[in-house]
Amino acid sequence: MxxxxxxxxxxxxxxxxxxxxxxxxxxxxxxxxxxxxxxxxxxxxxxxxxxxxxxxxxxxxxxxxxxxxxxxxxxxxxxxxxxxxxxxxxxxxxxxxxxxxxxxxxxxxxxxxxxxxxxxxxxxxxxxxxxxxxxxxxxxxxxxxxxxxxxxxxxxxxxxxxxxxxxxxxxxxxxxxxxxxxxxxxxxxxxxxxxxxxxxxxxxxxxxxxxxxxxxxxxxxxxxxxxxxxxxxxxxxxxxxxxxxxxxxxxxxxxxxxxxxxxxxxxxxxxxxxxxxxxxxxxxxxxxxxxxxxxxxxxxxxxxxxxxxxxxxxxxxxxxxxxxxxxxxxxxxxxxxxxxxxxxxxxxxxxxxxxxxxxxxKHFISAFGEHVIGKEVEEALQEALADSDASVSEFTVAPQIHTENELPYHEWFIEFDKKPEDLSSLAQKIDKALQKQNSYYYDLIQGKVLQPLKIQEVEKNGFKNYMKSVGKLGGQNKLPRLSNDRKIVDTFTYKRSK
Known part of the structure; x- marks a missing residue:
């Protein structure tokens, strides 16, 4: 040997x-x-x-x-x-x-x-x-x-x-x-x-x-x-x-x-x-x-x-x-x-x-001209979690355009292994990190075209169940980090809220 x-x-x-x-x-x-x-x-x-x-x-x-x-x-x-x-x-x-x-x-x-x-x-x-x-x-x-x-x-x-x-x-x-x-x-x-x-x-x-x-x-x-x-x-x-x-x-x-x-x-x-x-x-x-x-x-x-x-x-x-x-x-x-x-x-x-x-x-968000890419959201999340004991199992991001009496925003769907004590604080940290990486996103936030991102907590195994429901569990299949529409998350939200 x-x-x-x-x-x-x-x-x-x-x-x-x-x-x-x-x-x-x-x-x-x-x-x-x-x-x-x-x-x-x-x-x-x-x-x-x-x-x-x-x-x-x-x-x-x-x-x-x-x-x-x-x-x-x-x-x-x-x-x-x-x-x-x-x-x-x-x-x-x-x-x-x-x-x-x-x-x-x-x-x-x-x-x-x-x-x-x-x-x-x-x-x-x-x-x-x-x-x-x-x-x-x-x-x-x-x-x-x-x-x-x-x-x-x-x-x-x-x-x-x-x-x-x-x-x-x-x-x-x-x-x-x-x-x-x-x-x-x-x-x-x-x-x-x-x-x-x-x-x-x-x-x-x-x-x-x-x-x-x-x-x-x-x-x-x-x-x-x-x-x-x-x-x-x-x-x-x-x-x-x-x-x-x-x-x-x-x-x-x-x-x-x-x-x-x-x-x-x-x-x-x-x-x-x-x-x-x-x-x-x-x-x-x-x-x-x-x-x-x-x-x-x-x-x-x-x-x-x-x-x-x-x-x-x-x-x-x-x-x-x-x-x-x-x-x-x-x-x-x-x-x-x-x-x-x-x-x-x-x-x-x-x-x-x-x-x-x-x-x-095809996996990006540019609903408002920000062109946010996968690398940027992954690094923003890592930076936000760096001084926290919270941990994330899986996540995806989509734009929320149809809002009533408020600015549109990026909506993050996150499944936590360990939830942070303050979800809004984590959202603020992610948003600031994303603004640092993407100047277009920064301009849109500062110009009050977008409001800072919001987090939706996903139940345990939520993403796994979603992938299973669309016949893509395991093997070489991957969950998109980003979408320029809400086809994934609207289906997912419905299942989560049932």
């Missing part, structure tokens, strides 16, 4: 050298990716429709290939789903990652023979870079759990279909198969609550060293472990030292996790999606995730506050700046072209290029 940890360190050194080689030449690396993508796809239906044969530069590409979201790309995807070859990428995809779309119904994201390895390599490299920089490798000898979707796949016109996490489950390296938890039988359980109960039974007596998943659902697993055993997670798993997560910001959960675990553990943030594995945290002491520049993904960036203009400027990596909110646009070896995945990012470093996910371009 010591030998496995030793080999992990050797592999980590090699991967570090490889990553440094392309991260030290970011613009050149991206130019090579771009040229390879155009060359490979020039004879596809999409390539012919968009004159790939005439595209030599990014300026050519921006001229011929408009930015699209899934709905706009859907006519091409539907042809692939029906079994047609050479539509978006040569041949047929190996898989479709099926995701839940808000406007398009089910979304079928192609994963090709060329793109699949990049998902696996990036996840592996994230762990290896942690080993390289921390010197810690003993955890590879213990049990590892990955809370994910079912690996059961269907088939449609010769293409396998499933959730991304279920597809990836088929690619766990042989040397980790004996370490991997839960069992295949348990992993195939569809009902999330039943699945977590089964995972608790399988893992409560094991030497778990690595736990991975979206924080909100890992929290459920931890709480069920404690309920079952009466012990903190850290006492159950003495050698648990590494938490790997993605999908949401961990910071709002960190204090809660440390309480459930009983101590601090290292963490690695990942930025995976069905459309590609975009970034991972490569160093523990640096803010942001290393953007994957050599993984068959060409990146463009549009300033978020210009995104809805008629012809927003499309920037490449060499043009970006620190701290600006960008909509990330991708073109990939899976056949996604100038594709808007809906995420907004900010660069925290340009040497090398590191990003944080700041929110979703």
């Amino acid at each position: 010591i030998f496995k940890a030793y080999l992990a360190k050797l592999l980590a050194k090699r991967v570090h050298r490889q990553i440094k080689k392309w991260s030290d030449n970011p613009v050149g690396t991206q130019e090579q990716v771009f040229q390879n993508l155009i060359q490979e796809a020039r004879d596809t239906a999409f390539g012919k429709d968009h004159h790939f044969g005439n595209i030599k530069t990014h300026e050519d590409f921006a001229k011929h290939v408009p930015v699209r979201d899934y709905e706009a790309l859907k006519p091409y995807v539907e042809r692939v789903v029906e079994g047609e070859e050479n539509v978006l990428w040569p041949g047929k995809p190996t898989y479709f990652a099926k995701t839940s779309g808000t406007t398009s119904g089910a979304k079928y994201i192609p994963i090709t023979k060329a793109s699949m390895p990049t998902h696996i390599e990036a996840a592996r490299n994230a762990i290896l870079m942690y080993i390289y920089h921390s010197g810690k490798s003993a955890f590879v000898n213990g049990k590892m759990i990955f809370l994910q979707g079912s690996p059961v796949l269907k088939e449609q016109n010769g293409i396998k279909l499933g959730r991304l996490s279920g597809i990836v489950a088929h690619y766990v390296p042989k040397y980790l198969q004996k370490n991997r938890m839960p069992s295949l039988e348990t992993n195939c359980i569809e009902d999330w609550e039943t699945k977590v109960d089964a995972i608790v039974e399988e893992t409560k007596d094991k030497d778990m060293t690595v736990i991975s998943g979206i924080p909100s659902w890992v929290q459920m697993y931890f709480e069920k472990l404690i309920e079952k055993t009466g012990k903190p997670v850290g006492d159950l798993f003495k050698n648990f030292d590494l938490f790997i997560y993605g999908g949401v910001n961990y910071e709002p959960y960190r204090a809660k996790f440390e309480k459930l675990i009983g101590r601090k553990v290292d963490s690695i943030e990942l930025y995976p999606a069905s459309e590609g594995f975009f970034a991972f945290q490569d160093k523990q002491d640096d803010n942001g995730m290393l953007l994957q520049l050599n993984s068959g993904i060409f990146y463009e960036f549009i300033k978020a506050d210009e995104f809805f203009n008629e012809n927003p400027k499309r920037l490449t990596l060499k043009d970006v700046a620190l701290g600006v909110n960008y909509v990330m646009i991708i073109s990939t070896t899976a056949g996604l072209w100038a594709y808007n995945i809906g995420d907004t990012v900010q660069f925290t470093s340009l040497k090398p290029y590191r990003v944080i996910v700041s929110g979703r371009i």
Whole structure:
């Protein structure tokens, strides 16, 4: 077993050298990716429709290939789903990652023979870079759990279909198969609550060293472990030292996790999606995730506050700046072209290029021109709770426009683990912190266009019950932090007040 940890360190050194080689030449690396993508796809239906044969530069590409979201790309995807070859990428995809779309119904994201390895390599490299920089490798000898979707796949016109996490489950390296938890039988359980109960039974007596998943659902697993055993997670798993997560910001959960675990553990943030594995945290002491520049993904960036203009400027990596909110646009070896995945990012470093996910371009509040984003509300809440013993389980924010004889406001729906003594005082602290971060919001409050935010307390398990009611409990599903309307909270308020 010591030998496995030793080999992990050797592999980590090699991967570090490889990553440094392309991260030290970011613009050149991206130019090579771009040229390879155009060359490979020039004879596809999409390539012919968009004159790939005439595209030599990014300026050519921006001229011929408009930015699209899934709905706009859907006519091409539907042809692939029906079994047609050479539509978006040569041949047929190996898989479709099926995701839940808000406007398009089910979304079928192609994963090709060329793109699949990049998902696996990036996840592996994230762990290896942690080993390289921390010197810690003993955890590879213990049990590892990955809370994910079912690996059961269907088939449609010769293409396998499933959730991304279920597809990836088929690619766990042989040397980790004996370490991997839960069992295949348990992993195939569809009902999330039943699945977590089964995972608790399988893992409560094991030497778990690595736990991975979206924080909100890992929290459920931890709480069920404690309920079952009466012990903190850290006492159950003495050698648990590494938490790997993605999908949401961990910071709002960190204090809660440390309480459930009983101590601090290292963490690695990942930025995976069905459309590609975009970034991972490569160093523990640096803010942001290393953007994957050599993984068959060409990146463009549009300033978020210009995104809805008629012809927003499309920037490449060499043009970006620190701290600006960008909509990330991708073109990939899976056949996604100038594709808007809906995420907004900010660069925290340009040497090398590191990003944080700041929110979703559709998940914001700008009912009055304030354009408040997810990163801002999360940091405002953290700042407000910093000198309090109150703790938050989950929250979401929506505008309250229809008021009688008072100014409109932002309404925060918060489920507390421990309620503060003074709810109005917490609201004031959050509001002041938000004003500091967002100058538009500050102007609206100071100009008496908006009144300070108000908090609605949510009953225990309220958000869990909501997610269950809309069929999005567990797996890779995430509750939006922000909405520009009240579709979520009006439904939720009704259920809460019944």
